Amino acid sequence: MKKVTKDVLLNWYEEMLFWRKFEDKLAQVYIQQKVRGFLHLYNGQEAILAGALHAMDLTKDKMITAYRNHVQPIGMGVDPKRVMAELYGKATGTSQGLGGSMHIFSKEHRFYGGHGIVGGQIPLGAGIAFGDKYHGVDAVTLTFFGDGAARQGSLHEAFNLAMLWNLPVVFCVENNGYAMGTSVARSANHTDIWKLGLGYEMPCGPVDAMDPEKVAEAMHEAIERARSGGGPTFLELKTYRYRGHSMSDAQKYRTKDEVAEYQKIDPIAQIKDRLMNDHNVTEEDFKATAKRVKARVAECEKFAEDSPYPEKNVMYDAVYEQEDYPFLPAKL
Numbered sequence: 001m002k003k004v005t006k007d008v009l010l011n012w013y014e015e016m017l018f019w020r021k022f023e024d025k026l027a028q029v030y031i032q033q034k035v036r037g038f039l040h041l042y043n044g045q046e047a048i049l050a051g052a053l054h055a056m057d058l059t060k061d062k063m064i065t066a067y068r069n070h071v072q073p074i075g076m077g078v079d080p081k082r083v084m085a086e087l088y089g090k091a092t093g094t095s096q097g098l099g100g101s102m103h104i105f106s107k108e109h110r111f112y113g114g115h116g117i118v119g120g121q122i123p124l125g126a127g128i129a130f131g132d133k134y135h136g137v138d139a140v141t142l143t144f145f146g147d148g149a150a151r152q153g154s155l156h157e158a159f160n161l162a163m164l165w166n167l168p169v170v171f172c173v174e175n176n177g178y179a180m181g182t183s184v185a186r187s188a189n190h191t192d193i194w195k196l197g198l199g200y201e202m203p204c205g206p207v208d209a210m211d212p213e214k215v216a217e218a219m220h221e222a223i224e225r226a227r228s229g230g231g232p233t234f235l236e237l238k239t240y241r242y243r244g245h246s247m248s249d250a251q252k253y254r255t256k257d258e259v260a261e262y263q264k265i266d267p268i269a270q271i272k273d274r275l276m277n278d279h280n281v282t283e284e285d286f287k288a289t290a291k292r293v294k295a296r297v298a299e300c301e302k303f304a305e306d307s308p309y310p311e312k313n314v315m316y317d318a319v320y321e322q323e324d325y326p327f328l329p330a331k332l
Contacts, residue, residue: 001220002054004213006279012054012212013271013286016046018293019071020268022080023243025297026070026087030247034305035087038116039101040068044242047267048174049075051215052142055223060137062110064125065144067102068174069114072144077109080296081303090307097310110139119145119152122171126158129169129226140226142219144172148179150193159234163200168226170219171197171234174209176241181253194236202234209237210265242266 002008023041030039042049045068052063053075065072070087074080078094086093087101094104103114112128115121125143132139149155150173162169173193177184184191197204203225207218215237222233240262244251275281 001217004054004216006275008054009271009275009279010281012050013268013275014289014293015075016050016212016268016271017289018080018296019046019049019074021293021297022071022074022084022300025301026084027243027247029088029301035101036089037100037102038067039087039247040245041243041247042068042071042241044262044266045174045176045209045239046071047212047270048144048172048209048215048237048239050212050267051209051217052172052219054212054216055219056140056142057223060110060139061223062112062128062132062139062141063144064112064121064128064141065114066118066121066146066149067114067116068146069102069104073104073106073109073111073114076106076111078104078106078111081300084300084304085307088304088307089309090304091310091314092303092307096314098315119149119154121145122149122152122155123158125171126162126167126169129162129167129232130165133165133167138227140168140170140223142170142172142223144174146179147173147175147177147184147193148182148187149173150175150196151179151187155196159197159200159202159232162232163202166229166231168229169232170222170226171202171232172237173235174237174239176239178241178245178253180245181249181251183253192236194234197234202232203230204234204236206236206238209239210262210267211270212267 020043023043026035029035049072070083074083082094083104086095086099086104089097091097094106102116105113122143122145125141129141175193194204194206208214218235225233
């Protein structure tokens with residue numbers, strides 16, 4: 001694994017802070033009804049993305065995830081201004097404003113969504129890996145999903161075929177404790193989700209996902225296994241989300257004291273402490289970082305605000321039409 005140097009820690013701190021503030025801004029403009037529909041924020045889970053990116057080869061590796069998907073494409077190289085514009089429904093967005101919050105995509109940067117169907121992306125991730133193996137592409141696909149999606153039948157089908165065909169895929173469950181409002185303890189007879197891999201003899205295990213370095217170590221091992229022909233891995237990334245499942249979540253299933261306990265191990269604060277204690281980074285340095293982050297977020301907001309809405313014809317450009325279609329008895 002690439003060494004975790006002071007520069008890496010500084011980058012982790014700034015990028016995780018940017019992702020956090022980017023999401024905070026989206027929450028703010030959502031309340032102002034500038035962003036509509038559903039909105040699922042990543043606050044608290046940033047160490048997963050930071051660690052994964054450190055272990056990936058961003059020239060060829062791929063990523064697919066669920067609907068909590070705003071900052072992952074930014075980490076993969078997508079312009080954050082275009083991501084925010086997509087959430088605004090603007091023509092300059094990643095999908096010309098047609099995808100919105102839950103459907104960020106970038107073929108150029110090998111980020112394949114952004115999926116609203118719970119667990120729908122799990123077999124797709126296996127399929128991307130199958131395609132790479134079939135065509136001899138030296139790439140690994142990271143397939144992310146939540147603890148609720150781990151209870152879907154599609155997971156077992158994907159696990160079975162991934163092991164049968166020895167696919168270059170890393171399955172990653174982001175266990176933030178709750179499937180919407182249902183705790184992990186209430187959705188199965190045990191809370192060790194990683195053990196689902198044992199039935200397929202898939203290498204698997206838990207990871208402290210509040211620490212980006214521990215995530216990077218586990219990801220590196222799994223990615224190298226996949227790239228060298230060793231097949232899939234299943235990682236349970238133990239994390240926590242500080243905001244609700246979505247913006248409409250009243251969060252009555254947990255207490256403020258519980259959230260406060262997890263805020264004591266905030267991944268951003270952990271990296272800040274390491275930089276201060278081990279590398280003599282000062283409070284003035286952190287203030288300068290915060291100022292840069294604030295300016296970057298403001299630039300994204302201005303770009304989204306100033307961008308035009310898509311023309312109506314864009315909605316129909318990808319719709320197939322055949323006037324003499326034989327299988328409908330009458331026009332609808």
